[in-house]
Ligand SMILES: Nc1ncnc2c1ncn2[C@@H]1O[C@H](COP(=O)(O)OP(=O)(O)OP(=O)(O)O)[C@@H](O)[C@H]1O
Protein backbone atom coordinates (compact mmCIF):
# COMPACT_ATOMS: atom_id res chain seq x y z
CA UNK A 1 0.00 0.00 0.00
CA UNK A 2 1.27 3.44 -0.92
CA UNK A 3 -0.21 6.32 1.03
CA UNK A 4 0.02 10.07 0.52
CA UNK A 5 -0.81 12.04 3.65
CA UNK A 6 -1.56 15.68 3.14
CA UNK A 7 1.34 16.18 0.75
CA UNK A 8 2.28 19.60 -0.64
CA UNK A 9 4.96 20.35 -3.18
CA UNK A 10 6.15 23.84 -3.93
CA UNK A 11 9.03 24.07 -6.41
CA UNK A 12 11.92 26.51 -5.80
CA UNK A 13 10.45 28.87 -8.42
CA UNK A 14 7.27 29.16 -6.35
CA UNK A 15 5.01 26.87 -8.41
CA UNK A 16 2.70 24.91 -6.13
CA UNK A 17 2.22 21.69 -8.10
CA UNK A 18 0.36 19.76 -5.40
CA UNK A 19 -1.42 21.11 -2.33
CA UNK A 20 -2.63 19.00 0.59
CA UNK A 21 -2.84 15.81 -1.45
CA UNK A 22 -4.00 12.56 0.14
CA UNK A 23 -4.46 9.19 -1.54
CA UNK A 24 -4.22 5.48 -0.82
CA UNK A 25 -2.92 3.24 -3.60
CA UNK A 26 -3.85 -0.41 -3.04
CA UNK A 27 -1.16 -3.11 -3.17
CA UNK A 28 -0.91 -5.59 -6.01
CA UNK A 29 -3.30 -3.65 -8.17
CA UNK A 30 -2.99 -1.66 -11.34
CA UNK A 31 -3.59 2.00 -10.47
CA UNK A 32 -3.69 4.61 -13.21
CA UNK A 33 -3.25 8.37 -12.75
CA UNK A 34 -4.95 10.21 -15.57
CA UNK A 35 -5.29 13.93 -16.19
CA UNK A 36 -4.32 16.59 -18.65
CA UNK A 37 -0.85 18.03 -19.01
CA UNK A 38 0.60 19.91 -16.07
CA UNK A 39 -1.88 18.73 -13.45
CA UNK A 40 0.84 17.21 -11.26
CA UNK A 41 0.86 13.50 -12.13
CA UNK A 42 4.61 13.21 -12.60
CA UNK A 43 5.29 15.26 -9.49
CA UNK A 44 3.09 12.97 -7.41
CA UNK A 45 4.54 9.81 -8.94
CA UNK A 46 8.10 10.97 -8.32
CA UNK A 47 7.40 11.57 -4.66
CA UNK A 48 7.03 7.81 -4.25
CA UNK A 49 10.70 7.17 -5.07
CA UNK A 50 11.86 10.54 -3.74
CA UNK A 51 12.96 12.01 -7.05
CA UNK A 52 10.78 14.84 -5.82
CA UNK A 53 10.78 15.53 -2.08
CA UNK A 54 7.50 16.89 -0.67
CA UNK A 55 7.61 20.34 0.91
CA UNK A 56 5.30 19.04 3.62
CA UNK A 57 3.30 15.92 4.36
CA UNK A 58 4.28 12.28 4.20
CA UNK A 59 4.50 9.47 1.68
CA UNK A 60 4.31 5.98 3.16
CA UNK A 61 4.94 2.59 1.63
CA UNK A 62 3.41 -0.17 3.76
CA UNK A 63 3.12 2.31 6.63
CA UNK A 64 6.79 3.17 6.42
CA UNK A 65 7.67 6.82 5.77
CA UNK A 66 9.88 6.87 2.66
CA UNK A 67 11.68 10.00 3.88
CA UNK A 68 13.29 8.12 6.77
CA UNK A 69 15.50 5.75 4.75
CA UNK A 70 18.21 6.15 2.14
CA UNK A 71 16.84 7.58 -1.13
CA UNK A 72 19.24 5.67 -3.39
CA UNK A 73 18.40 2.34 -1.79
CA UNK A 74 14.69 3.14 -2.00
CA UNK A 75 14.96 3.89 -5.74
CA UNK A 76 16.80 0.65 -6.40
CA UNK A 77 13.90 -1.24 -4.87
CA UNK A 78 11.27 0.41 -7.07
CA UNK A 79 10.95 -0.09 -10.83
CA UNK A 80 10.68 3.10 -12.89
CA UNK A 81 9.80 3.42 -16.58
CA UNK A 82 9.41 6.71 -18.38
CA UNK A 83 8.24 8.04 -21.72
CA UNK A 84 11.58 8.47 -23.44
CA UNK A 85 12.83 5.09 -22.29
CA UNK A 86 15.76 6.80 -20.53
CA UNK A 87 18.05 3.91 -21.40
CA UNK A 88 21.78 4.55 -21.13
CA UNK A 89 22.85 5.17 -24.75
CA UNK A 90 26.42 4.04 -24.10
CA UNK A 91 25.51 0.62 -22.74
CA UNK A 92 24.32 -2.40 -24.66
CA UNK A 93 20.73 -3.52 -24.26
CA UNK A 94 21.66 -6.44 -22.05
CA UNK A 95 23.72 -4.23 -19.73
CA UNK A 96 20.94 -1.67 -19.60
CA UNK A 97 18.62 -4.37 -18.33
CA UNK A 98 21.19 -5.33 -15.71
CA UNK A 99 21.85 -1.71 -14.64
CA UNK A 100 20.51 -1.99 -11.12
CA UNK A 101 21.97 -5.43 -10.35
CA UNK A 102 25.38 -4.05 -11.42
CA UNK A 103 24.87 -1.07 -9.10
CA UNK A 104 24.27 -3.41 -6.20
CA UNK A 105 27.46 -5.34 -6.93
CA UNK A 106 26.19 -8.28 -8.99
CA UNK A 107 28.87 -9.62 -11.35
CA UNK A 108 28.63 -8.91 -15.06
CA UNK A 109 28.25 -12.61 -15.83
CA UNK A 110 25.39 -13.20 -13.41
CA UNK A 111 23.75 -9.88 -14.26
CA UNK A 112 23.69 -10.71 -17.97
CA UNK A 113 22.44 -14.23 -17.35
CA UNK A 114 19.41 -12.90 -15.52
CA UNK A 115 18.95 -10.10 -18.03
CA UNK A 116 18.51 -12.65 -20.82
CA UNK A 117 15.59 -14.13 -18.91
CA UNK A 118 14.05 -10.67 -18.54
CA UNK A 119 14.38 -9.97 -22.26
CA UNK A 120 12.27 -13.06 -22.86
CA UNK A 121 9.77 -11.95 -20.23
CA UNK A 122 9.14 -8.70 -22.06
CA UNK A 123 9.02 -10.42 -25.44
CA UNK A 124 12.34 -9.28 -26.90
CA UNK A 125 14.50 -11.49 -29.06
CA UNK A 126 17.90 -12.38 -27.62
CA UNK A 127 19.53 -11.26 -30.85
CA UNK A 128 18.94 -7.67 -29.77
CA UNK A 129 20.89 -8.10 -26.53
CA UNK A 130 24.20 -6.72 -27.77
CA UNK A 131 22.82 -3.74 -29.64
CA UNK A 132 22.94 -0.20 -28.37
CA UNK A 133 19.58 1.44 -27.51
CA UNK A 134 19.79 3.76 -30.54
CA UNK A 135 19.67 0.66 -32.74
CA UNK A 136 16.21 -0.32 -31.47
CA UNK A 137 12.74 0.91 -32.40
CA UNK A 138 10.82 3.05 -29.93
CA UNK A 139 8.60 0.14 -28.93
CA UNK A 140 11.57 -2.14 -28.40
CA UNK A 141 13.26 0.50 -26.26
CA UNK A 142 10.18 0.70 -24.05
CA UNK A 143 10.29 -3.07 -23.61
CA UNK A 144 13.92 -2.81 -22.54
CA UNK A 145 12.87 -0.08 -20.13
CA UNK A 146 10.28 -2.41 -18.62
CA UNK A 147 12.82 -5.26 -18.42
CA UNK A 148 15.24 -2.96 -16.63
CA UNK A 149 12.56 -1.94 -14.16
CA UNK A 150 11.80 -5.60 -13.43
CA UNK A 151 15.44 -6.56 -12.93
CA UNK A 152 15.41 -6.25 -9.16
CA UNK A 153 12.00 -7.92 -8.91
CA UNK A 154 10.48 -4.81 -7.30
CA UNK A 155 7.14 -4.89 -5.52
CA UNK A 156 6.30 -1.51 -6.99
CA UNK A 157 6.49 -0.44 -10.61
CA UNK A 158 6.14 3.27 -11.46
CA UNK A 159 5.41 4.06 -15.10
CA UNK A 160 5.24 7.63 -16.37
CA UNK A 161 3.52 7.68 -19.79
CA UNK A 162 5.63 4.71 -20.88
CA UNK A 163 3.75 4.24 -24.13
CA UNK A 164 3.20 7.91 -24.93
CA UNK A 165 5.70 8.02 -27.76
CA UNK A 166 4.97 4.79 -29.65
CA UNK A 167 2.49 4.35 -32.50
CA UNK A 168 -1.05 3.15 -31.71
CA UNK A 169 -0.56 -0.41 -32.97
CA UNK A 170 2.58 -1.00 -30.93
CA UNK A 171 0.97 0.75 -27.99
CA UNK A 172 -1.97 -1.65 -28.03
CA UNK A 173 0.44 -4.57 -28.10
CA UNK A 174 2.48 -3.19 -25.21
CA UNK A 175 -0.67 -2.50 -23.20
CA UNK A 176 -1.88 -6.08 -23.57
CA UNK A 177 1.48 -7.45 -22.54
CA UNK A 178 1.76 -5.13 -19.57
CA UNK A 179 -1.62 -6.36 -18.34
CA UNK A 180 -0.44 -9.95 -18.67
CA UNK A 181 2.81 -9.12 -16.85
CA UNK A 182 1.01 -7.42 -14.01
CA UNK A 183 -1.31 -10.41 -13.55
CA UNK A 184 1.57 -12.89 -13.72
CA UNK A 185 4.01 -10.95 -11.54
CA UNK A 186 1.47 -9.62 -9.08
CA UNK A 187 3.03 -6.18 -8.64
CA UNK A 188 1.72 -2.84 -7.48
CA UNK A 189 1.72 -0.76 -10.64
CA UNK A 190 1.23 3.01 -10.69
CA UNK A 191 0.82 4.13 -14.27
CA UNK A 192 0.54 7.72 -15.51
CA UNK A 193 -1.21 8.65 -18.74
CA UNK A 194 -3.27 11.47 -20.17
CA UNK A 195 -5.23 9.08 -22.35
CA UNK A 196 -8.52 8.16 -20.68
CA UNK A 197 -8.99 5.12 -22.94
CA UNK A 198 -5.64 3.77 -21.87
CA UNK A 199 -6.54 4.45 -18.24
CA UNK A 200 -9.81 2.51 -18.48
CA UNK A 201 -8.16 -0.32 -20.39
CA UNK A 202 -5.33 -0.87 -17.92
CA UNK A 203 -6.54 0.41 -14.59
CA UNK A 204 -8.24 -1.58 -11.86
CA UNK A 205 -8.16 1.62 -9.88
CA UNK A 206 -8.31 4.88 -11.84
CA UNK A 207 -7.55 8.29 -10.34
CA UNK A 208 -8.67 11.28 -12.41
CA UNK A 209 -6.73 14.47 -11.70
CA UNK A 210 -7.68 18.06 -12.07
CA UNK A 211 -5.21 20.98 -12.27
CA UNK A 212 -3.12 21.40 -9.11
CA UNK A 213 -3.06 17.71 -8.21
CA UNK A 214 -6.70 17.67 -7.12
CA UNK A 215 -8.46 14.32 -7.36
CA UNK A 216 -11.63 14.75 -9.41
CA UNK A 217 -12.73 11.15 -8.94
CA UNK A 218 -11.27 7.74 -8.20
CA UNK A 219 -12.63 4.23 -8.50
CA UNK A 220 -12.89 1.35 -10.92
CA UNK A 221 -13.49 2.21 -14.58
CA UNK A 222 -17.02 0.84 -14.28
CA UNK A 223 -17.80 3.01 -11.25
CA UNK A 224 -16.49 6.11 -12.95
CA UNK A 225 -18.27 5.45 -16.23
CA UNK A 226 -21.55 4.69 -14.51
CA UNK A 227 -21.39 7.66 -12.17
CA UNK A 228 -19.18 10.55 -13.20
CA UNK A 229 -18.77 12.58 -10.01
CA UNK A 230 -18.83 15.97 -11.72
CA UNK A 231 -19.22 17.75 -15.02
CA UNK A 232 -15.44 17.86 -15.20
CA UNK A 233 -15.22 14.07 -15.00
CA UNK A 234 -18.11 13.59 -17.42
CA UNK A 235 -16.39 15.86 -19.88
CA UNK A 236 -12.98 14.28 -19.31
CA UNK A 237 -14.19 10.75 -19.95
CA UNK A 238 -16.21 11.96 -22.90
CA UNK A 239 -19.61 11.05 -21.46
CA UNK A 240 -20.99 14.52 -22.12
CA UNK A 241 -20.11 14.39 -25.80
CA UNK A 242 -21.85 11.09 -26.23
CA UNK A 243 -18.51 9.45 -26.83
CA UNK A 244 -19.42 6.70 -24.37
CA UNK A 245 -22.99 6.19 -25.60
CA UNK A 246 -22.94 3.65 -28.33
CA UNK A 247 -25.76 2.60 -30.57
CA UNK A 248 -26.14 0.40 -33.62
CA UNK A 249 -25.77 2.29 -36.84
CA UNK A 250 -27.93 2.25 -39.93
CA UNK A 251 -25.20 0.74 -41.99
CA UNK A 252 -24.92 -3.04 -41.87
CA UNK A 253 -21.43 -4.49 -41.57
CA UNK A 254 -20.47 -7.60 -43.49
CA UNK A 255 -21.50 -11.08 -42.38
CA UNK A 256 -24.32 -9.70 -40.32
CA UNK A 257 -22.21 -8.02 -37.62
CA UNK A 258 -23.61 -4.77 -36.29
CA UNK A 259 -21.72 -1.53 -36.65
CA UNK A 260 -21.70 0.64 -33.54
CA UNK A 261 -21.47 4.43 -33.57
CA UNK A 262 -21.03 6.86 -30.71
CA UNK A 263 -23.25 9.80 -29.85
CA UNK A 264 -21.62 11.91 -32.54
CA UNK A 265 -22.19 9.30 -35.21
CA UNK A 266 -18.47 8.31 -35.35
CA UNK A 267 -17.96 4.58 -35.92
CA UNK A 268 -16.81 2.95 -32.67
CA UNK A 269 -16.69 -0.77 -33.57
CA UNK A 270 -18.81 -3.77 -34.40
CA UNK A 271 -20.71 -6.24 -32.25
CA UNK A 272 -19.91 -9.86 -32.78
CA UNK A 273 -22.70 -12.03 -31.52
CA UNK A 274 -24.41 -15.36 -31.96
CA UNK A 275 -27.46 -14.01 -30.20
CA UNK A 276 -30.25 -14.23 -32.78
CA UNK A 277 -31.91 -11.18 -31.24
CA UNK A 278 -28.87 -9.05 -32.03
CA UNK A 279 -27.50 -10.96 -34.97
CA UNK A 280 -28.40 -10.02 -38.48
CA UNK A 281 -30.52 -11.98 -40.85
CA UNK A 282 -32.94 -9.29 -41.85
CA UNK A 283 -30.27 -6.63 -42.13
CA UNK A 284 -30.75 -3.78 -39.71
CA UNK A 285 -32.06 -0.55 -41.10
CA UNK A 286 -32.02 2.51 -38.95
CA UNK A 287 -32.46 0.81 -35.64
CA UNK A 288 -30.72 1.20 -32.33
CA UNK A 289 -29.88 -1.81 -30.20
CA UNK A 290 -33.01 -1.47 -28.12
CA UNK A 291 -35.20 -1.17 -31.22
CA UNK A 292 -33.68 -4.28 -32.59
CA UNK A 293 -34.38 -6.15 -29.37
CA UNK A 294 -37.96 -4.95 -29.33
CA UNK A 295 -38.46 -6.09 -32.84
CA UNK A 296 -37.04 -9.48 -32.02
CA UNK A 297 -39.52 -9.65 -29.18
CA UNK A 298 -42.42 -8.85 -31.50
CA UNK A 299 -41.46 -11.54 -33.94
CA UNK B 300 66.90 18.06 -47.64
CA UNK B 301 70.51 17.29 -46.86
CA UNK B 302 70.35 19.87 -44.15
CA UNK B 303 67.58 17.90 -42.48
CA UNK B 304 69.64 14.69 -42.38
CA UNK B 305 72.77 16.31 -41.11
CA UNK B 306 70.85 18.08 -38.37
CA UNK B 307 68.47 15.24 -37.62
CA UNK B 308 69.56 14.87 -34.00
CA UNK B 309 68.90 18.51 -33.27
CA UNK B 310 65.52 18.43 -35.07
CA UNK B 311 64.51 15.28 -33.21
CA UNK B 312 65.48 16.84 -29.90
CA UNK B 313 63.38 19.94 -30.70
CA UNK B 314 60.50 17.67 -31.73
CA UNK B 315 60.58 15.83 -28.41
CA UNK B 316 60.65 19.04 -26.43
CA UNK B 317 57.77 20.39 -28.53
CA UNK B 318 55.84 17.22 -27.71
CA UNK B 319 56.23 17.33 -23.98
CA UNK B 320 55.73 21.09 -23.84
CA UNK B 321 52.33 20.54 -25.49
CA UNK B 322 51.25 17.26 -23.88
CA UNK B 323 51.32 18.61 -20.35
CA UNK B 324 49.08 21.65 -21.03
CA UNK B 325 46.67 19.51 -23.08
CA UNK B 326 46.28 16.84 -20.39
CA UNK B 327 46.26 19.18 -17.39
CA UNK B 328 43.90 21.60 -19.15
CA UNK B 329 41.55 18.74 -19.97
CA UNK B 330 41.50 17.43 -16.41
CA UNK B 331 40.97 20.89 -14.90
CA UNK B 332 38.19 21.70 -17.34
CA UNK B 333 36.10 18.69 -16.25
CA UNK B 334 35.08 19.94 -12.78
CA UNK B 335 34.90 23.54 -14.02
CA UNK B 336 32.74 22.63 -17.02
CA UNK B 337 30.55 20.44 -14.86
CA UNK B 338 29.99 23.32 -12.44
CA UNK B 339 29.21 25.60 -15.38
CA UNK B 340 26.63 23.14 -16.70
CA UNK B 341 24.88 23.00 -13.30
CA UNK B 342 24.43 26.69 -12.60
CA UNK B 343 23.77 29.70 -14.81
CA UNK B 344 25.84 31.97 -12.56
CA UNK B 345 28.83 29.62 -12.60
CA UNK B 346 28.52 29.31 -16.35
CA UNK B 347 28.64 33.01 -17.06
CA UNK B 348 31.50 33.62 -14.61
CA UNK B 349 33.63 30.72 -15.85
CA UNK B 350 33.04 31.34 -19.53
CA UNK B 351 33.76 35.07 -19.26
CA UNK B 352 36.91 34.35 -17.27
CA UNK B 353 37.97 31.85 -19.94
CA UNK B 354 37.29 34.36 -22.70
CA UNK B 355 39.33 37.08 -20.98
CA UNK B 356 42.30 34.80 -20.26
CA UNK B 357 42.34 33.70 -23.85
CA UNK B 358 42.66 37.26 -25.13
CA UNK B 359 45.96 37.86 -23.26
CA UNK B 360 48.65 37.77 -25.96
CA UNK B 361 50.79 34.67 -25.52
CA UNK B 362 54.09 36.53 -25.46
CA UNK B 363 52.84 38.80 -22.71
CA UNK B 364 51.78 35.77 -20.71
CA UNK B 365 55.13 34.01 -21.22
CA UNK B 366 57.08 36.93 -19.83
CA UNK B 367 54.72 37.83 -17.01
CA UNK B 368 54.54 34.36 -15.48
CA UNK B 369 58.14 34.43 -14.18
CA UNK B 370 57.33 37.72 -12.51
CA UNK B 371 54.29 36.23 -10.80
CA UNK B 372 55.69 32.86 -9.70
CA UNK B 373 59.40 33.70 -9.54
CA UNK B 374 60.81 31.30 -12.11
CA UNK B 375 63.71 32.27 -14.33
CA UNK B 376 62.82 33.84 -17.66
CA UNK B 377 64.12 30.88 -19.67
CA UNK B 378 62.41 28.23 -17.57
CA UNK B 379 60.15 26.03 -19.80
CA UNK B 380 57.71 25.90 -16.87
CA UNK B 381 56.58 29.39 -17.90
CA UNK B 382 55.47 28.15 -21.29
CA UNK B 383 53.81 25.06 -19.80
CA UNK B 384 51.84 27.15 -17.32
CA UNK B 385 50.84 29.75 -19.90
CA UNK B 386 49.64 27.09 -22.33
CA UNK B 387 47.76 25.30 -19.56
CA UNK B 388 45.93 28.55 -18.87
CA UNK B 389 44.95 28.83 -22.55
CA UNK B 390 44.00 25.21 -22.70
CA UNK B 391 41.67 25.49 -19.70
CA UNK B 392 40.30 28.73 -21.09
CA UNK B 393 39.24 27.07 -24.34
CA UNK B 394 38.33 23.72 -22.89
CA UNK B 395 36.03 24.98 -20.14
CA UNK B 396 33.48 26.07 -22.72
CA UNK B 397 33.55 22.71 -24.52
CA UNK B 398 33.33 20.94 -21.23
CA UNK B 399 30.32 23.01 -20.13
CA UNK B 400 28.64 22.29 -23.49
CA UNK B 401 29.57 18.62 -23.15
CA UNK B 402 27.84 18.17 -19.81
CA UNK B 403 24.87 20.21 -20.97
CA UNK B 404 24.55 17.85 -23.95
CA UNK B 405 23.74 14.85 -21.76
CA UNK B 406 20.00 14.28 -22.36
CA UNK B 407 17.85 15.14 -19.36
CA UNK B 408 15.68 12.01 -19.59
CA UNK B 409 18.83 9.91 -19.33
CA UNK B 410 19.96 11.83 -16.25
CA UNK B 411 16.52 11.54 -14.70
CA UNK B 412 16.24 7.86 -15.37
CA UNK B 413 19.74 7.25 -13.99
CA UNK B 414 18.60 8.89 -10.77
CA UNK B 415 15.33 6.99 -10.85
CA UNK B 416 16.93 3.56 -11.05
CA UNK B 417 19.27 4.33 -8.18
CA UNK B 418 22.62 5.76 -9.30
CA UNK B 419 24.14 7.74 -6.44
CA UNK B 420 25.54 11.19 -7.28
CA UNK B 421 29.11 9.99 -7.90
CA UNK B 422 28.06 6.88 -9.74
CA UNK B 423 25.89 8.99 -11.99
CA UNK B 424 28.76 11.36 -12.73
CA UNK B 425 31.33 8.72 -13.60
CA UNK B 426 29.10 6.08 -15.18
CA UNK B 427 26.59 8.24 -17.00
CA UNK B 428 27.38 11.93 -17.36
CA UNK B 429 31.12 11.75 -18.04
CA UNK B 430 30.91 9.04 -20.73
CA UNK B 431 27.95 10.73 -22.41
CA UNK B 432 29.78 14.06 -22.38
CA UNK B 433 32.63 12.23 -24.12
CA UNK B 434 31.91 13.06 -27.78
CA UNK B 435 31.73 16.82 -27.16
CA UNK B 436 34.72 16.68 -24.80
CA UNK B 437 36.65 14.94 -27.55
CA UNK B 438 35.71 17.62 -30.08
CA UNK B 439 36.94 20.28 -27.64
CA UNK B 440 40.21 18.57 -26.79
CA UNK B 441 41.01 18.23 -30.49
CA UNK B 442 40.80 22.00 -30.89
CA UNK B 443 42.91 22.52 -27.76
CA UNK B 444 45.48 20.05 -28.99
CA UNK B 445 46.08 21.77 -32.32
CA UNK B 446 46.12 25.23 -30.79
CA UNK B 447 48.55 24.19 -28.05
CA UNK B 448 51.00 22.53 -30.42
CA UNK B 449 51.16 25.67 -32.54
CA UNK B 450 51.44 28.02 -29.55
CA UNK B 451 54.42 26.10 -28.15
CA UNK B 452 56.45 27.43 -31.08
CA UNK B 453 55.93 30.97 -29.86
CA UNK B 454 57.90 30.01 -26.75
CA UNK B 455 61.08 29.88 -28.79
CA UNK B 456 60.94 33.67 -29.09
CA UNK B 457 61.73 33.82 -25.38
CA UNK B 458 64.28 31.04 -25.73
CA UNK B 459 62.32 27.96 -24.73
CA UNK B 460 63.36 25.52 -27.41
CA UNK B 461 60.92 23.70 -29.63
CA UNK B 462 60.48 23.38 -33.38
CA UNK B 463 59.67 27.08 -33.28
CA UNK B 464 63.41 27.65 -32.90
CA UNK B 465 63.73 26.56 -36.53
CA UNK B 466 61.45 29.41 -37.65
CA UNK B 467 63.26 32.10 -35.70
CA UNK B 468 66.68 30.79 -36.54
CA UNK B 469 65.80 30.15 -40.20
CA UNK B 470 64.35 33.63 -40.65
CA UNK B 471 67.34 35.28 -39.05
CA UNK B 472 69.67 33.41 -41.38
CA UNK B 473 67.36 33.72 -44.37
CA UNK B 474 67.52 29.93 -44.65
CA UNK B 475 64.09 28.71 -45.69
CA UNK B 476 64.77 24.97 -45.63
CA UNK B 477 65.04 25.35 -41.88
CA UNK B 478 61.82 27.39 -41.69
CA UNK B 479 59.95 24.80 -43.72
CA UNK B 480 61.29 21.98 -41.58
CA UNK B 481 59.89 23.75 -38.53
CA UNK B 482 56.50 24.31 -40.11
CA UNK B 483 56.13 20.78 -41.46
CA UNK B 484 57.35 19.26 -38.19
CA UNK B 485 54.77 21.25 -36.23
CA UNK B 486 51.98 20.26 -38.59
CA UNK B 487 52.98 16.58 -38.35
CA UNK B 488 52.93 16.67 -34.54
CA UNK B 489 49.51 18.33 -34.54
CA UNK B 490 48.19 15.76 -37.02
CA UNK B 491 49.55 12.81 -35.05
CA UNK B 492 48.04 14.14 -31.81
CA UNK B 493 44.70 14.57 -33.54
CA UNK B 494 44.82 11.05 -34.92
CA UNK B 495 45.65 9.65 -31.48
CA UNK B 496 42.75 11.55 -29.92
CA UNK B 497 40.34 10.22 -32.53
CA UNK B 498 41.60 6.68 -31.95
CA UNK B 499 41.27 7.02 -28.18
CA UNK B 500 37.73 8.31 -28.74
CA UNK B 501 36.87 5.33 -30.92
CA UNK B 502 38.15 2.86 -28.37
CA UNK B 503 36.61 4.58 -25.39
CA UNK B 504 33.24 5.27 -27.01
CA UNK B 505 32.30 2.33 -29.24
CA UNK B 506 28.65 3.31 -28.88
CA UNK B 507 29.35 6.63 -30.55
CA UNK B 508 30.72 5.40 -33.90
CA UNK B 509 27.50 6.16 -35.62
CA UNK B 510 27.41 9.79 -34.60
CA UNK B 511 28.39 11.84 -37.61
CA UNK B 512 31.61 13.80 -37.62
CA UNK B 513 29.69 16.77 -38.91
CA UNK B 514 27.85 17.25 -35.65
CA UNK B 515 31.09 17.18 -33.68
CA UNK B 516 32.83 19.62 -35.98
CA UNK B 517 29.99 22.06 -35.47
CA UNK B 518 30.49 21.95 -31.71
CA UNK B 519 34.26 22.21 -32.09
CA UNK B 520 34.11 25.30 -34.28
CA UNK B 521 31.79 26.94 -31.77
CA UNK B 522 34.42 26.39 -29.07
CA UNK B 523 37.31 27.77 -31.07
CA UNK B 524 38.38 31.35 -30.44
CA UNK B 525 40.87 33.09 -32.71
CA UNK B 526 44.42 33.11 -31.35
CA UNK B 527 45.93 36.50 -30.61
N1 LIG C 1 11.17 21.27 -11.49
C1 LIG C 1 10.09 22.07 -11.56
N2 LIG C 1 10.18 23.37 -11.25
C2 LIG C 1 9.11 24.18 -11.29
N3 LIG C 1 7.88 23.79 -11.63
C3 LIG C 1 7.70 22.51 -11.95
C4 LIG C 1 8.80 21.57 -11.94
N4 LIG C 1 8.32 20.35 -12.31
C5 LIG C 1 7.01 20.53 -12.55
N5 LIG C 1 6.62 21.81 -12.33
C6 LIG C 1 5.26 22.36 -12.46
O1 LIG C 1 4.41 21.60 -11.65
C7 LIG C 1 3.17 21.37 -12.31
C8 LIG C 1 2.93 19.89 -12.43
O2 LIG C 1 3.88 19.32 -13.28
P1 LIG C 1 3.94 17.76 -13.61
O3 LIG C 1 5.15 17.52 -14.42
O4 LIG C 1 3.80 16.99 -12.35
O5 LIG C 1 2.64 17.59 -14.51
P2 LIG C 1 2.12 16.31 -15.29
O6 LIG C 1 0.74 16.07 -14.84
O7 LIG C 1 3.09 15.20 -15.15
O8 LIG C 1 2.10 16.84 -16.78
P3 LIG C 1 2.40 16.06 -18.15
O9 LIG C 1 1.19 15.26 -18.48
O10 LIG C 1 2.62 17.16 -19.14
O11 LIG C 1 3.63 15.22 -17.95
C9 LIG C 1 3.26 22.09 -13.65
O12 LIG C 1 2.64 23.32 -13.51
C10 LIG C 1 4.74 22.24 -13.86
O13 LIG C 1 5.01 23.38 -14.62
Ligand SMILES: [Mg+2]
Nearest residue numbers: 041042043160
Ligand atom coordinates in the same frame (compact mmCIF):
# COMPACT_ATOMS: atom_id res chain seq x y z
MG1 LIG D 1 4.32 14.15 -16.54
